[in-house]
Amino acid sequence: MNIPHETITLDQVAAAARVSPATVSRYFNTPGIVARETAERIREAVEQLGYIPNLLAGGLASNRSRLVAVMIPELSGSIFVDMIEAMIEELSSHGYVVMLLVTGLKLETPSDLVRAALGRRPEAVVVTGAVDAATRSLLRKSGTSVIELWDLPAEPVDVAIGFSHFAVGEALARHVHERGYRAPHLLMPDAARAGVRRQGFLETWQALGGAEPQTTQVGTPGTLSDAHAFIDALIASTKRPDVVVCGSDLLAFGVAGEARARGLRIPQDLAVVGFGDTRLAREAIPPITSVAIDGARVGRELSLLLDERSGKRDLLPRSIDVGFELIARSSC
Amino acid sequence: MNIPHETITLDQVAAAARVSPATVSRYFNTPGIVARETAERIREAVEQLGYIPNLLAGGLASNRSRLVAVMIPELSGSIFVDMIEAMIEELSSHGYVVMLLVTGLKLETPSDLVRAALGRRPEAVVVTGAVDAATRSLLRKSGTSVIELWDLPAEPVDVAIGFSHFAVGEALARHVHERGYRAPHLLMPDAARAGVRRQGFLETWQALGGAEPQTTQVGTPGTLSDAHAFIDALIASTKRPDVVVCGSDLLAFGVAGEARARGLRIPQDLAVVGFGDTRLAREAIPPITSVAIDGARVGRELSLLLDERSGKRDLLPRSIDVGFELIARSSC
DNA sequence: TTCCTTCATGAAAGCGGTTGCAGAGCAATG
DNA sequence: CATTGCTCTGCAACCGCTTTCATGAAGGAA
Numbered sequence: 001m002n003i004p005h006e007t008i009t010l011d012q013v014a015a016a017a018r019v020s021p022a023t024v025s026r027y028f029n030t031p032g033i034v035a036r037e038t039a040e041r042i043r044e045a046v047e048q049l050g051y052i053p054n055l056l057a058g059g060l061a062s063n064r065s066r067l068v069a070v071m072i073p074e075l076s077g078s079i080f081v082d083m084i085e086a087m088i089e090e091l092s093s094h095g096y097v098v099m100l101l102v103t104g105l106k107l108e109t110p111s112d113l114v115r116a117a118l119g120r121r122p123e124a125v126v127v128t129g130a131v132d133a134a135t136r137s138l139l140r141k142s143g144t145s146v147i148e149l150w151d152l153p154a155e156p157v158d159v160a161i162g163f164s165h166f167a168v169g170e171a172l173a174r175h176v177h178e179r180g181y182r183a184p185h186l187l188m189p190d191a192a193r194a195g196v197r198r199q200g201f202l203e204t205w206q207a208l209g210g211a212e213p214q215t216t217q218v219g220t221p222g223t224l225s226d227a228h229a230f231i232d233a234l235i236a237s238t239k240r241p242d243v244v245v246c247g248s249d250l251l252a253f254g255v256a257g258e259a260r261a262r263g264l265r266i267p268q269d270l271a272v273v274g275f276g277d278t279r280l281a282r283e284a285i286p287p288i289t290s291v292a293i294d295g296a297r298v299g300r301e302l303s304l305l306l307d308e309r310s311g312k313r314d315l316l317p318r319s320i321d322v323g324f325e326l327i328a329r330s331s332c
Numbered sequence: 333m334n335i336p337h338e339t340i341t342l343d344q345v346a347a348a349a350r351v352s353p354a355t356v357s358r359y360f361n362t363p364g365i366v367a368r369e370t371a372e373r374i375r376e377a378v379e380q381l382g383y384i385p386n387l388l389a390g391g392l393a394s395n396r397s398r399l400v401a402v403m404i405p406e407l408s409g410s411i412f413v414d415m416i417e418a419m420i421e422e423l424s425s426h427g428y429v430v431m432l433l434v435t436g437l438k439l440e441t442p443s444d445l446v447r448a449a450l451g452r453r454p455e456a457v458v459v460t461g462a463v464d465a466a467t468r469s470l471l472r473k474s475g476t477s478v479i480e481l482w483d484l485p486a487e488p489v490d491v492a493i494g495f496s497h498f499a500v501g502e503a504l505a506r507h508v509h510e511r512g513y514r515a516p517h518l519l520m521p522d523a524a525r526a527g528v529r530r531q532g533f534l535e536t537w538q539a540l541g542g543a544e545p546q547t548t549q550v551g552t553p554g555t556l557s558d559a560h561a562f563i564d565a566l567i568a569s570t571k572r573p574d575v576v577v578c579g580s581d582l583l584a585f586g587v588a589g590e591a592r593a594r595g596l597r598i599p600q601d602l603a604v605v606g607f608g609d610t611r612l613a614r615e616a617i618p619p620i621t622s623v624a625i626d627g628a629r630v631g632r633e634l635s636l637l638l639d640e641r642s643g644k645r646d647l648l649p650r651s652i653d654v655g656f657e658l659i660a661r662s663s664c
Numbered sequence: 665t666t667c668c669t670t671c672a673t674g675a676a677a678g679c680g681g682t683t684g685c686a687g688a689g690c691a692a693t694g
Numbered sequence: 695c696a697t698t699g700c701t702c703t704g705c706a707a708c709c710g711c712t713t714t715c716a717t718g719a720a721g722g723a724a
Contacts, residue, residue: 278408279409280556353674
């Protein structure tokens with residue numbers, strides 16, 4: 001730290017190993033084509049000097065930054081966090097580094113943020129929610145891959161990795177119906193995708209012959225306070241649902257917790273279903289039935305895609321369905 | 333996206349504005365020294381071409397990556413998340429970009445991860461927890477600033493930004509005592525810093541003439557399940573505490589929630605205190621008394637430090653105390 | 665008028681790698 | 695023995711920007 005540091009460069013390694021810089025570069029990037037004993041000499045030199053390749057320089061020269069920008073509205077309390085975490089780990093193990101852009105909940109993303117990110121020439125920009133027009137055009141112009149997460153839009157901008165929210169709603173309706181519940185209440189954020197899940201639920205429920213469920217909308221994303229307010233209203237009301245289908249685990253958790261505090265038993269007096277399969281759902285008492293998305297799988301698909309795109313660009317927009325899994329627990 | 337993209341370079345902007353590349357560079361980096369009307373020409377050219385500076389190249393040339401690596405054990409359920417979020421926002425607004433390294437909970441950080449991060453030549457590496465020896469030596473050799481977060485070690489490796497955990501323990505003891513509670517039970521993770529808080533509490537409590545509090549240790553970081561198990565034990569036990577001082581908001585939240593579900597009133601039958609001032613504490617019913625750390629302030633101090641260090645390195649290791657605030661709510 | 669500053673800009677040498685191309689060495693083939 | 699085809703390595707031209715140094719113009723002092 002304190003001695004103005006002498007940084008080791010590739011040239012020095014090359015000199016130490018008595019080979020040309022090009023060969024050292026190949027040692028790192030295409031190990032297969034370096035002769036065994038040359039490689040060994042280089043390995044020793046690298047080790048001995050403690051060389052760490054400068055990826056800034058490498059990225060500049062090769063036009064491969066191995067950087068992925070992830071835009072996320074907020075970190076704490078976000079339903080994406082578990083997935084982002086899994087994604088980061090997966091991408092890391094493939095040599096990609098994730099830079100996080102917290103865009104804030106308001107729809108408009110400050111374009112400075114995006115510009116700063118694009119300045120790093122990321123190989124992909126992952127967006128988790130709606131993208132405003134300005135940002136969208138910026139991204140389009142930039143030429144990076146744009147990955148839309150958590151949804152399968154009919155016309156993806158570039159690539160979408162996600163699942164069908166409609167199908168989730170469907171599955172939830174089936175599950176709830178199968179378990180014998182007949183008076184569901186939907187507690188959902190007013191976001192687009194939650195809306196699609198609700199739609200899926202409603203249509204399926206109707207097809208199953210159920211009566212029109214009640215619905216409560218809350219702001220995006222739902223908070224514990226929303227859940228508490230909901231239970232307040234529920235207690236006060238005369239016609240009670242037998243199950244609450246929530247737009248997120250946090251909502252479900254809040255509903256279940258507050259219901260219990262008011263003396264209701266879960267699931268006998270009130271069943272609860274969440275969404276996201278976060279630890280909150282897993283560790284609640286009782287554990288909450290939820291819908292799991294395989295975050296690691298998303299990360300894997302993403303790094304696969306990037307590796308494949310490197311060099312020859314695979315230009316077809318497309319959707320990758322990673323599916324979901326309804327995990328039945330004792331809350332419903 | 334689909335047309336193999338023609339990237340705009342600084343040279344093109346220079347040509348369009350009829351100035352040399354050097355001047356365009358100065359326009360971005362030291363705007364003050366460019367003549368007003370030249371600047372205007374450049375601004376137009378930039379706008380018209382939609383130029384976004386390549387920070388990879390810039391960083392390489394200037395040896396200023398404006399990148400900060402943040403090592404964090406885990407993202408979901410981490411007590412750091414709120415702070416990290418605030419930090420990211422603060423750093424972003426100063427032109428820094430954060431890359432996140434999720435190191436996993438085990439103490440040993442895979443050195444590949446660190447190496448990959450260092451390859452990007454970050455200006456600082458922020459570590460939130462203990463660092464194993466291998467990583468430490470790697471960092472030391474690399475010459476980047478190392479920022480230890482959330483603690484004020486007697487001998488910081490480089491720079492520490494944090495607060496006194498001992499003082500937090502002290503403040504908690506005072507608060508609890510002042511409110512008239514006399515039988516506290518400490519529910520703490522077995523981590524080093526939580527241990528210091530506990531120590532602070534215990535010593536202060538003793539100084540206040542209180543009887544030796546009970547203590548329960550859980551794994552790091554505490555989980556909801558830990559909290560639930562704790563309440564189970566508490567219900568079964570004959571000598572009950574009147575207040576539970578928890579090592580994290582999550583624990584406090586779990587304790588309060590489960591206690592209520594068992595029919596205890598908060599705080600009359602059992603008071604609860606948390607740590608971290610997360611939304612969980614704020615939104616719980618009743619809201620939970622907690623200790624807030626100003627994450628944004630940490631981010632600010634960090635970017636200040638980095639700006640100051642750029643160029644002439646300020647070589648003194650030092651500690652920056654950002655303090656904390658005990659936020660009294662109705663749970664205690 | 666002459667000389668010295670100050671201000672704004674340009675020329676060019678890097679920053680630390682990557683990669684297309686060419687060549688050396690060597691075994692296999694005709 | 696000449697040719698061909700491999701495998702491995704080196705040369706050198708970039709990648710896109712920053713920054714030192716030099717220069718010309720303009721303004722002020724002597």
